[in-house]
Amino acid sequence: MINSEQFVSTFESIDFQKITDHPNILIAAMFWDQERYQAARTCYRFMRAIDDLIDNHKAEFSGIAGDDREQFTGDVHRWLDMLHDSADISPFGRELTGTVQRFRIPRRVLEDFAESMLYDVTHDGFATLDDFIHYSGGASVAPATIFVHLAGLQEKNGIYHDPPFDVRSTALPCAMFSYFVHIIRDFRKDQMNNLSYFADDVIARHHLSRSDMRDIAKGARIPDGFRAMMREYRQIADGYRADTLKVMNQICPLLEPRYRLSLEVIFDLYMMVFERIDPDHGTFSTEELNPTPDETRERVRGVIERFNA
Numbered sequence: 001m002i003n004s005e006q007f008v009s010t011f012e013s014i015d016f017q018k019i020t021d022h023p024n025i026l027i028a029a030m031f032w033d034q035e036r037y038q039a040a041r042t043c044y045r046f047m048r049a050i051d052d053l054i055d056n057h058k059a060e061f062s063g064i065a066g067d068d069r070e071q072f073t074g075d076v077h078r079w080l081d082m083l084h085d086s087a088d089i090s091p092f093g094r095e096l097t098g099t100v101q102r103f104r105i106p107r108r109v110l111e112d113f114a115e116s117m118l119y120d121v122t123h124d125g126f127a128t129l130d131d132f133i134h135y136s137g138g139a140s141v142a143p144a145t146i147f148v149h150l151a152g153l154q155e156k157n158g159i160y161h162d163p164p165f166d167v168r169s170t171a172l173p174c175a176m177f178s179y180f181v182h183i184i185r186d187f188r189k190d191q192m193n194n195l196s197y198f199a200d201d202v203i204a205r206h207h208l209s210r211s212d213m214r215d216i217a218k219g220a221r222i223p224d225g226f227r228a229m230m231r232e233y234r235q236i237a238d239g240y241r242a243d244t245l246k247v248m249n250q251i252c253p254l255l256e257p258r259y260r261l262s263l264e265v266i267f268d269l270y271m272m273v274f275e276r277i278d279p280d281h282g283t284f285s286t287e288e289l290n291p292t293p294d295e296t297r298e299r300v301r302g303v304i305e306r307f308n309a
Helices: 004-012 024-031 034-061 066-084 092-103 107-122 129-139 142-151 166-187 186-192 200-205 208-216 224-254 257-274 293-306
Strands: 154-156 157-159
Touching: 004 129, 024 034, 024 107, 024 142, 024 257, 024 293, 034 066, 034 092, 034 142, 066 092, 066 107, 107 129, 107 142, 129 157, 129 166, 142 166, 142 257, 142 293, 166 186, 166 224, 166 257, 186 208, 200 208, 208 224, 224 257, 257 293
Parallel strands: none
Antiparallel strands: 154 157
């Protein structure tokens, strides 16, 4: 059983300055045993490969033209074949298949993620908020489900058994909380990369347009309608935040300390951004909403101190 001194030792070993890509997941999972940590890295590497490919193309070419959609659709399906095609003898293919089998990763979760990637290929943004929430079931809930699944696995004599709770319903509120926080935090960066995660119906209801969103990201004056829209999105995030706390209270007694700590760390890191969102006076800049590595380090230190106490 890991003890509080080991939590502190793990914390001291983390180089917060070097964690720049998906830091919350990586920081939280570092408190796991090494085998589960590597399983998480393998799964997320698998998911990031196609996601980055699509996003980078949109950033460079302002979208995906009809001629390219067939190619990207094929890429997604070939990506999924890695899970099912035993003939894949690439080192990473073997690593992925072995990880899915040993850690009982639900294949459906990865398929849900792929479905969202296919949506990205064939759509430019979201017509409605419901469309975005449905999309989030693959884009955000799926990765979070893998995290919760790995944290909740029960190990007996070196064999892993499924968590004693439904992992997707458990992961859903925290995933949605973090995703709404994420798209507010990255509003300016996403707009400049030709990515739009704010629903057209919500934008229009606040008397805005996609063109207005782009202008605001470039530094134009922030109108009242935009602040009202951000206030609405923050309120939605707050509802998921409250649901996350309820779920954590239910499942944390079922988890070993290190995995319980990891859930508290990742939740608190998104809380740190959530607390910075100021719809009434904020500029929604990267500097305003993104904590520095030192601030992140101190926040994690605080979670560990409260947890140990």
